[in-house]
Amino acid sequence: MTNTPDVADTAGLDTERNRALQREWYGEPLGERFRRLIEVLGLSQSRLAAVLGLSAPMVSQLMSGHRAKIANPLVVTRLQAVQELAEQVVNRTVDPIEVPARLEQIRALAATTTTRSTAAAAAPSPHRVVREIQALLRALASADELIAASGMLAGAHPELAEFLRLYGAGRTDDALAHYEAVQNPG
Amino acid sequence: MWRTWDRKRGRYLAAKVLQQRDAAALLRFVREQSLRIEHPHVLAPNGWAAEDDQVLFTMELMRGGSVADLLGDYGPLPVDVAGELLAQLAQGLAAVHAAGVVHRDLKPANLLLEPSGRGRPHLRLSDFGIAVVLGEPRLTQQQYVIGTPGYFAPEQLRGAAPDPRQDLYGLGVVGCQLLSGQPPPADPWQSSVAPPPGLPGPVAAVLRRLLAENPAERYRSAEQAAAAVTKAFDTSGGEWTQDTGEPVEVFDHLGHLPDGFTETGPVPDGLGEQVTFASAPRSMPLSAAGPDAGLAATWSYSPASRVAAHAEGAVIIMSNSATMVHADLIGRSFR
Numbered sequence: 229m230t231n232t233p234d235v236a237d238t239a240g241l242d243t244e245r246n247r248a249l250q251r252e253w254y255g256e257p258l259g260e261r262f263r264r265l266i267e268v269l270g271l272s273q274s275r276l277a278a279v280l281g282l283s284a285p286m287v288s289q290l291m292s293g294h295r296a297k298i299a300n301p302l303v304v305t306r307l308q309a310v311q312e313l314a315e316q317v318v319n320r321t322v323d324p325i326e327v328p329a330r331l332e333q334i335r336a337l338a339a340t341t342t343t344r345s346t347a348a349a350a351a352p353s354p355h356r357v358v359r360e361i362q363a364l365l366r367a368l369a370s371a372d373e374l375i376a377a378s379g380m381l382a383g384a385h386p387e388l389a390e391f392l393r394l395y396g397a398g399r400t401d402d403a404l405a406h407y408e409a410v411q412n413p414g
Numbered sequence: 415m416w417r418t419w420d421r422k423r424g425r426y427l428a429a430k431v432l433q434q435r436d437a438a439a440l441l442r443f444v445r446e447q448s449l450r451i452e453h454p455h456v457l458a459p460n461g462w463a464a465e466d467d468q469v470l471f472t473m474e475l476m477r478g479g480s481v482a483d484l485l486g487d488y489g490p491l492p493v494d495v496a497g498e499l500l501a502q503l504a505q506g507l508a509a510v511h512a513a514g515v516v517h518r519d520l521k522p523a524n525l526l527l528e529p530s531g532r533g534r535p536h537l538r539l540s541d542f543g544i545a546v547v548l549g550e551p552r553l554t555q556q557q558y559v560i561g562t563p564g565y566f567a568p569e570q571l572r573g574a575a576p577d578p579r580q581d582l583y584g585l586g587v588v589g590c591q592l593l594s595g596q597p598p599p600a601d602p603w604q605s606s607v608a609p610p611p612g613l614p615g616p617v618a619a620v621l622r623r624l625l626a627e628n629p630a631e632r633y634r635s636a637e638q639a640a641a642a643v644t645k646a647f648d649t650s651g652g653e654w655t656q657d658t659g660e661p662v663e664v665f666d667h668l669g670h671l672p673d674g675f676t677e678t679g680p681v682p683d684g685l686g687e688q689v690t691f692a693s694a695p696r697s698m699p700l701s702a703a704g705p706d707a708g709l710a711a712t713w714s715y716s717p718a719s720r721v722a723a724h725a726e727g728a729v730i731i732m733s734n735s736a737t738m739v740h741a742d743l744i745g746r747s748f749r
Contacts, residue, residue, distance in 0.1 A: 283483040285665035299660050300489035300595070338596075 243293035250296055254307075258298075259291040261311075268314040269327055279335045280306050302337065309334045312355060319363070321400060354411065358403045361395050371397040417668070418472060419679050427472040430459070436543065437469035451513050455506030457526055457538035476538060478527030479667035481592070484535075485522055488662055490595035490610075493617060495654055495662050497647020499525070499537050500589045504640035506539040507585065511578040511636050514548045518576065520584030521565050522591060529666040534652060546576045564598035564607075568627055579629040582639055586624025586632075589643075593617075616646035 247257040254261060266276055277287040280303050289295040298304050313330050316322035322330070365374060374396025381389040394403045418429040451458045459471040481499060485491070491499075503525060510517055519541060528536040544561065561570060567583035574580070587598050587607050594610035609621040620642050626632045633639040655661050671677070 281486040283479055283487050283665065283667060284669075285479075285667055286487040289665070295660075295663075297658065297660050299656060299658070299662075300485075300487060302489055302595070303486075 246293040246296035250290075250293070253297070257293065259293065261307075262287065262291050265310055265314050268317055269310070269331070270324075271331075275331075276310075279310060279331050281335065306334050306337055308353070308356075309337065312359065315359065316400070319366075321362075354407050355400075355404060358395070358400060358407050361407075362400065362403065365392070365396045369396070417475065417671075419675070420472070424679065426475050427461070428475045429470055429472045431470050432543070434469055437471075451509055451515070453506055453509035454536075455502045455538050456509050457540040458542055473540070475668075476526040476528065476540070477666050477668045478529040478536075478664045480523050480527065481525040481537065481588075482522035483667065484527065484662070484664065485591070485595055488595075488656065488660075491592045491662065492654075492656050493593070493614065493647055494649045494652040495535060496589065496592035497617070497643060498535055498649045498652060499592060500585065501640055501643045501647065501649065502535075502537045503539060503588065504585060504636050504643055506537070507578075507581050508636035508640060510539065510545075511581070515542070515545050516548060516576040516578055517542065517545050517581050517584075518561055518566070518570075519544050520581060520588050521562050522588065525588070527664050530664045532654060532661045532663050534654065535662075535664055548576060548578075563600045567629065569629055577629060578636065579632050582624050582632045582636065583626075583629075585636075585639060586621050589621050589624065614646075620646045 247259070250257045262273070262276060265271070266273060269276075271279070273287060274284055277284050280287075281300070282290075282298075282303055286295070290298065298307065310331070313322065313327065313334070317324055317327065369377070374392050378389045378393040378396070381392065390406070394406050416429040416431070418427045419425075420427045450460070457473055457476060459473045461472040463470050503520070507517065507520075517539065520539070524539065524541040526538050526540045528538075530536050565584050565587050567574075567580040569577075570580055590607055590609055591597055593613060596610075598607045607625055609618040609625075613621075620639075623642070624632055624639060633642060
């Protein structure tokens, strides 16, 4: 590619610095992040680019550290969604057979949601919070154990029972609806 | 789109294959010598060849992707980049209108870019697939509106005859999209495209005038629009960076050439050269080559069939034999 006229000896330093920035902004260098998503979701690099809405050369630039920042806020939103999907595939809360349809939804995420989702990016999204509560509960006990615990609490503390059942053994969508109802009563 | 080796001129071209029924307007456009539009911000097809129900058009190869790619990579563009692109588009449109043609399909995917890196962007208006030549008898009664929903002017929806001012409306829609990063509402009946909030006053005023409901209230011509855009957006000190300081960079989007092809064409005796000696005219539908097909497809010509090759300008690849036309279609489409 003829697009980075960096002088050879500064280019290495730049990509090192850019990878450090990516670690700070996105939790890890984007080369590693993208490669893992490609592997977990069984994608090609060009398919990942299409889902995120990035051009193929831009994906290469970000992965190699020639560029540090994802400039389009909407792409950040899509990347977050792909990341969550990959986590769900890994912890088996999403059937791999659903992956293509979910990726299609992510790709179609319209620009009109940008303002909302970039505002939400500062605070973790409800979806993310729910996923973390689910992960925490499931690290403590199996789904069967959580259902049993929920049954024991049902008489005396129905709301806590519902919490355990929804987040410990229910579908993410139901937990998400519960979370949002509790966050925004009325 | 395909990358094609032009054997006559010894260089790569872009090629597009259309079904005959979709190609009629474009074919008329290309054949009409007076319509050869030479302008730094226009990319019109300049060669063609036809066989049976398929037509292949060639044009200069643009390596920088489209404005749609640019919007995907960067989202909303800074005012200087948007203004530069819009001014260039308006200048290109002026040349198109001067040739008596209305483009009718302005949208980011049809605006191609040179790989200008971190410098001043360079745009060329492309895809004349539904362009019309003014003053030609319209053979078919128009039953439906042609164009891309969200981008065509309100009067087009009501069935108005083609008019250059419809392109000025499209220019306004594209301008809003460059600055907002968002496509126009796709439902043409509810479309009220408006400049995004927070723009400098003169910029918003130019866009609102382009988007005027009444064509008479838009600029009188594309030249006038170009002048207004240049003045309002003030791109003279263009830095081509986003507010965050990130450079807006137009990359080279073309991948490496496949095996069997080099910068100087197909490798002799390599895979790419196989197409040069199809001994008997053999017809292969271009569609059968497909984007993932092998390295090259042969497209041959026999005088007996209804085939023609237009040999003026940068045209398709003629072999030594006058009875054969080859397009070395590299087995990978790039758009």
